[in-house]
Amino acid sequence: IEAVKEAQQLYSMCFHEIIRQVYVHCAERGQLMEKIWYRYLQLFEHILKLREAERARYQSRLEDQKAVYQQLYRDKDGQFNRVYLALAAEKEQETMTKDKMERAVLLLHSAHKRRIKREARLKRTLNRMRSEYFDLVNTIA
Numbered sequence: 694i695e696a697v698k699e700a701q702q703l704y705s706m707c708f709h710e711i712i713r714q715v716y717v718h719c720a721e722r723g724q725l726m727e728k729i730w731y732r733y734l735q736l737f738e739h740i741l742k743l744r745e746a747e748r749a750r751y752q753s754r755l756e757d758q759k760a761v762y763q764q765l766y767r768d769k770d771g772q773f774n775r776v777y778l779a780l781a782a783e784k785e786q787e788t789m790t791k792d793k794m795e796r797a798v799l800l801l802h803s804a805h806k807r808r809i810k811r812e813a814r815l816k817r818t819l820n821r822m823r824s825e826y827f828d829l830v831n832t833i834a
Contacts, residue, residue: 697741698741701734701737705730705734708726708730711726712726712727712730
C-alpha cells in the first residue's frame with residue numbers, strides 16, 4: 694500500500710504539470726482536467742481506505758482464529774494430560790492390585806506349606822500314639 698501511495702504522489706506531480714500546461718492553452722480544458730483528476734484522487738483515496746479497512750478486518754479475524762486455535766490446542770493438551778494421568782493412575786492401581794495378589798498368593802502358599810507340615814506332624818503323632826496303644830494293648834493282653 695505504501696508503494697502505491699508513493700506512485701500516486703509521483704503521478705499527482707506529473708498530472709499537475711500536465712494540467713498546468715493545458716490550462717495555459719485553454720483554461721476550460723485545464724479546469725475540466727483538474728476536476729477529473731481530483732475526482733480520480735478522491736475515488737483512489739476511498740478505495741485505499743476500503744482496502745485498509747478490509748485488511749484490518751482480515752487481520753482481526755486472523756487474530757481471532759489464532760486465539761481459537763491456541764485455545765483448542767490448550768484444551769486438547771489439557772484433555773491429553775487428563776487422559777494420560779487417568780491411565781497412569783489406572784496402571785498404578787493395576788500394579789498395586791497385582792502386587793497385592795502376588796502377596797496373597799505367597800501368603801496362601803506359605804500357609805499351605807505350614808498346613809502340610811502340621812498334618813505330617815499330626816500323622817506322625819497319631820501313628821506314634823497308635824503304636825503306643827497297640828504296644829500297651831499287647832502288653833496288657
